[in-house]
Amino acid sequence: MILLLTGLGVLLATGLVALPWRDGLRAGRVAAAGSVLGCGLVTVPAVRALVGWDTPALDLPWPVPLGSFSLGIDALSGFFVLVVALLGALAAVYGVGYLAHAAGHRRLGVPWCLYNLLLACMLVVVTARDGVLFLVAWEVMSLASFFLVTFEDEREEVREAGWTYLLATHLGTAFLLALFLVLAQGGSLRFDTFRELPSPLASVAFLLAVVGFGTKAGFWPLHVWLPEAHPAAPSHVSAVMSGVMLKTGIYGLLRVLTVLGPPPRWWGWLLVGIGVTSGLLGVLSALAQRDLKRILAYSSVENIGLVALGAGLGVLGLAFDLPVMAALGFAGALLHVLNHAVFKGLLFLGAGAVLHATGTRDIERLGGLLRRVPSTAHAFLVGSAAISGLPPFNGFVSELLILLAALAGVSERAGGVAVPATIAVAALGLVGGLAAACFARAFGVVFLGVPRQGLDREPAEATPAGMRLAMATLAGLCVAIGLGSSYLVPRLVPAVGELTGLTREELLTVLGWDVGRILLAVGLVGAAFGLVALLLARLRARMLRMREVGSSPTWDCGYAAPTARMQYTASSFARPIVELFSLVLHTRIDEVRPVGMLPSGARLQTRAPDVAEAHGFRPAFVAVARLSERLHVLQQGRVQVYVLYIALALLVLLVWQLGLGR
Amino acid sequence: MMPSAVGMLVGLVLAPLLLGVVNRVKAVFAGRRGQPLLQPYRDIGRLLRKGAVYSPTTTWVFRAGPVVGVAAGVVGLALLPLGGCRALVVFSGDFMLLIYLLGTARFFVVLAALDTGSAFEGMGASREVAFSALAEPALLLAMAALVRATGMRSLSDAMGKVWSDVWLPSMPVAVLVAAALAVVLLAENARIPFDDPNTHLELTMIHEVMVLDHSGPDFGLVLYGSALKGWIFAGLLAGVLVPLRTGSPWLNAGAAVVGIFAVAVGVGVVESSMARLRLVRVPQLLVGAGVMAALAVLLVR
Numbered sequence: 005m006i007l008l009l010t011g012l013g014v015l016l017a018t019g020l021v022a023l024p025w026r027d028g029l030r031a032g033r034v035a036a037a038g039s040v041l042g043c044g045l046v047t048v049p050a051v052r053a054l055v056g057w058d059t060p061a062l063d064l065p066w067p068v069p070l071g072s073f074s075l076g077i078d079a080l081s082g083f084f085v086l087v088v089a090l091l092g093a094l095a096a097v098y099g100v101g102y103l104a105h106a107a108g109h110r111r112l113g114v115p116w117c118l119y120n121l122l123l124a125c126m127l128v129v130v131t132a133r134d135g136v137l138f139l140v141a142w143e144v145m146s147l148a149s150f151f152l153v154t155f156e157d158e159r160e161e162v163r164e165a166g167w168t169y170l171l172a173t174h175l176g177t178a179f180l181l182a183l184f185l186v187l188a189q190g191g192s193l194r195f196d197t198f199r200e201l202p203s204p205l206a207s208v209a210f211l212l213a214v215v216g217f218g219t220k221a222g223f224w225p226l227h228v229w230l231p232e233a234h235p236a237a238p239s240h241v242s243a244v245m246s247g248v249m250l251k252t253g254i255y256g257l258l259r260v261l262t263v264l265g266p267p268p269r270w271w272g273w274l275l276v277g278i279g280v281t282s283g284l285l286g287v288l289s290a291l292a293q294r295d296l297k298r299i300l301a302y303s304s305v306e307n308i309g310l311v312a313l314g315a316g317l318g319v320l321g322l323a324f325d326l327p328v329m330a331a332l333g334f335a336g337a338l339l340h341v342l343n344h345a346v347f348k349g350l351l352f353l354g355a356g357a358v359l360h361a362t363g364t365r366d367i368e369r370l371g372g373l374l375r376r377v378p379s380t381a382h383a384f385l386v387g388s389a390a391i392s393g394l395p396p397f398n399g400f401v402s403e404l405l406i407l408l409a410a411l412a413g414v415s416e417r418a419g420g421v422a423v424p425a426t427i428a429v430a431a432l433g434l435v436g437g438l439a440a441a442c443f444a445r446a447f448g449v450v451f452l453g454v455p456r457q458g459l460d461r462e463p464a465e466a467t468p469a470g471m472r473l474a475m476a477t478l479a480g481l482c483v484a485i486g487l488g489s490s491y492l493v494p495r496l497v498p499a500v501g502e503l504t505g506l507t508r509e510e511l512l513t514v515l516g517w518d519v520g521r522i523l524l525a526v527g528l529v530g531a532a533f534g535l536v537a538l539l540l541a542r543l544r545a546r547m548l549r550m551r552e553v554g555s556s557p558t559w560d561c562g563y564a565a566p567t568a569r570m571q572y573t574a575s576s577f578a579r580p581i582v583e584l585f586s587l588v589l590h591t592r593i594d595e596v597r598p599v600g601m602l603p604s605g606a607r608l609q610t611r612a613p614d615v616a617e618a619h620g621f622r623p624a625f626v627a628v629a630r631l632s633e634r635l636h637v638l639q640q641g642r643v644q645v646y647v648l649y650i651a652l653a654l655l656v657l658l659v660w661q662l663g664l665g666r
Numbered sequence: 667m668m669p670s671a672v673g674m675l676v677g678l679v680l681a682p683l684l685l686g687v688v689n690r691v692k693a694v695f696a697g698r699r700g701q702p703l704l705q706p707y708r709d710i711g712r713l714l715r716k717g718a719v720y721s722p723t724t725t726w727v728f729r730a731g732p733v734v735g736v737a738a739g740v741v742g743l744a745l746l747p748l749g750g751c752r753a754l755v756v757f758s759g760d761f762m763l764l765i766y767l768l769g770t771a772r773f774f775v776v777l778a779a780l781d782t783g784s785a786f787e788g789m790g791a792s793r794e795v796a797f798s799a800l801a802e803p804a805l806l807l808a809m810a811a812l813v814r815a816t817g818m819r820s821l822s823d824a825m826g827k828v829w830s831d832v833w834l835p836s837m838p839v840a841v842l843v844a845a846a847l848a849v850v851l852l853a854e855n856a857r858i859p860f861d862d863p864n865t866h867l868e869l870t871m872i873h874e875v876m877v878l879d880h881s882g883p884d885f886g887l888v889l890y891g892s893a894l895k896g897w898i899f900a901g902l903l904a905g906v907l908v909p910l911r912t913g914s915p916w917l918n919a920g921a922a923v924v925g926i927f928a929v930a931v932g933v934g935v936v937e938s939s940m941a942r943l944r945l946v947r948v949p950q951l952l953v954g955a956g957v958m959a960a961l962a963v964l965l966v967r
Contacts, residue, residue: 572788
């Protein structure tokens with residue numbers, strides 16, 4: 005516990021030291037060193053909690069009414085602390101180099117201080133044991149990330165994104181306030197005093213948690229702030245926001261599930277439904293984007309959907325008394341939380357490096373970057389394969405666990421579990437296939453082929469060492485988790501125990517023995533796959549060594565002078581899928597078709613507005629604004645009228661008071 | 667163990683023969699003598715002995731595509747049971763690894779196509795990812811139907827009980843699963859009615875157009891990789907269609923191999939008797955396969 009506090013202290017202290025510093029580069033170095041040190045310190049209690057050692061909770065005197073400064077770290081908190089610390093430290097290392105170019109014309113002390121504050125708040129959020137402390141940390145976390153999102157506040161769209169984010173996060177927090185009011189039946193907001201609620205109240209609390217935490221996590225359709233805010237932030241902050249901060253929403257939801265008692269069936273159905281919708285619509289929206297960081301942001305919606313799917317299957321397992329399904333579902337959800345942090349962090353850092361090298365995020369203007377920025381490209385390739393759920397990388401393992409949970413449900417006779425499980429199987433297949441399409445497109449268009457036209461400068465690998473180190477570490481983790489998951493997953497037993505209430509022995513049989521064997525086989529087959537591929541590559545190289553190897557332009561069906569403009573574009577690549585799902589995507593296509601024998605001008609532009617925003621939130625907010633305008637009648641601007649209001653209010657209060665007195 | 671290893675070896679050796687059988691069936695239907703049955707071996711051998719030509723736009727990703735394709739096929743064979751004969755590696759959910767291994771192969775083939783910077787190959791890649799994304803749920807649902815029908819979660823165990831648990835009590839399930847698998851097989855292996863392997867109009871093709879720029883050993887590996895993929899899908903289908911389950915794994919495996927070649931004959935018959943579908947119809951057929959597989963899941967009592 006002391007280490008946790010020390011870690012938090014180091015984060016805040018170095019942040020404060022960096023705050024007034026003029027020299028942006030040095031400020032960054034100090035703050036990043038603090039991040040690494042602080043994150044390193046908190047991993048010790050986190051790992052101890054994760055393996056199941058009990059650490060006593062920490063209570064400090066705190067002069068806040070109702071609240072107490074109470075921190076605790078159990079296996080579930082420990083797991084999320086590890087995820088935060090891992091990506092937080094690596095993104096800080098990356099950030100030093102990434103922000104270096106801005107050091108000349110911008111004060112960097114403030115963003116670095118905010119960055120460390122953000123990390124510290126996320127750590128407090130996942131370890132808080134008191135409602136008030138939780139909400140305070142939650143709010144500071146949201147504000148810190150808001151100021152980081154608006155880092156480049158001279159740009160119109162960044163300010164716009166910041167406001168959307170601020171509004172969305174506070175709407176979510178409003179639901180959380182209500183949630184804690186419902187939970188605090190005993191009068192105290194300390195987590196250990198929360199008791200199981202009677203069934204209708206528990207369901208209310210669950211729904212409040214789904215909306216409140218779902219807004220932060222990015223469940224569809226509460227995700228609308230996410231594709232705006234994440235691309236606007238500096239890339240290492242985007243990585244932390246997408247990779248980790250969304251997970252605080254997942255943490256909150258899981259934590260609430262642990263105190264609500266045995267779940268009714270429909271909670272599971274709801275979560276599976278949210279998972280399927282978020283997964284499918286997230287990946288489809290990602291496919292339709294042309295801004296690299298927006299693609300990644302939408303793909304976060306998809307991955308959060310997969311986490312919700314796993315958790316939903318776990319809840320169904322609990323509700324139908326199927327311990328194996330419950331254990332597999334929650335273990336899959338937790339592992340996907342970690343995996344998504346790793347590969348989405350990696351991809352955002354890679355996108356940042358692309359932005360750093362070329363100055364644009366518009367993939368239609370990029371191409372052929374593999375030759376120019378090879379280390380970024382290779383890291384991005386690993387991330388793309390991992391996020392598409394391809395073996396032998398880590399994304400496959402968590403999707404496999406979620407699928408195994410679904411299969412456990414498919415084999416059941418009861419329709420209440422078999423039908424959602426079947427839907428989950430189909431959704432996993434479809435989402436997996438679409439994710440592969442999405443990231444084949446993202447990687448292929450940006451890094452392969454020939455450079456497209458429209459770049460202002462020649463891209464060069466200026467990537468500083470810190471950026472490369474962070475990306476290489478994350479890429480290595482993608483492979484390591486993919487191959488060594490049989491070691492990792494049994495370590496999740498205490499955390500899954502917190503969520504399912506199953507005993508250690510039961511869980512060890514499922515996750516340690518059965519799944520351990522499965523994952524060992526997956527790791528071995530994955531390693532064999534890599535080995536066979538390497539051997540074949542060697543063989544191929546040997547075959548070609550003595551032969552004639554020529555070079556000639558790409559075969560374009562007889563056309564001898566292909567140019568970069570003839571390359572397939574990202575929009576055309578996505579078009580078959582976008583058209584297939586036009587019912588849910590509502591893509592707008594503006595085109596001028598070529599006409600006549602000798603067509604002169606033709607134009608095609610596709611735009612993919614967010615469905616939830618265009619058809620849900622925007623009309624709703626317009627309606628609210630219109631209703632609010634009616635209130636203008638009250639706002640006359642004359643003092644006399646306002647005095648009248650005051651007198652009326654006093655009169656009403658007086659009457660009310662008299663009425664109560666009777 | 668022994669029969670499984672031999673089964674894998676048989677797949678490695680006989681996979682190209684499937685293409686020869688399909689071509690021979692088509693030739694017979696067309697009234698031609700057709701190429702020799704062993705022609706695919708000769709093609710692959712000749713290509714492997716050649717030099718290669720590369721476009722200057724390509725990188726190592728282009729060269730990795732065929733290699734990953736063959737590696738995925740080879741490792742995938744270790745996960746494929748031959749009818750009642752168990753696979754070399756068996757675990758719960760192993761079919762997911764098999765399907766996703768083929769997905770990794772497809773991912774790299776698609777990247778290799780995009781690496782050439784050609785509009786045609788990009789077009790093929792775009793269609794390939796769209797159609798395979800629709801085929802994947804159909805395939806997973808067909809597997810889920812087998813899991814539900816047999817109560818077994820690994821491919822080998824489920825296939826081992828196909829006869830007693832699926833064919834005997836509920837034939838419609840087996841028929842639906844087989845139909846879904848057959849559609850996916852035709853789509854994933856670029857056969858008519860999804861794709862025409864013989865056409866030379868690049869615009870109309872899906873799979874073939876993605877490998878236009880590969881030459882020499884690379885193209886040889888592409889051919890061998892797609893032969894392995896065809897063997898894997900035919901093996902899955904034959905496992906459901908040939909419900910011969912005896913005590914002897916050798917006999918089971920033999921029956922399955924016969925079944926695999928029967929599937930190849932069936933593919934040849936389909937190719938000879940059907941025209942290619944219009945591209946807009948392709949997704950409908952794939953979604954139909956998914957619906958059939960979902961129906962199969964629901965029909966299991």
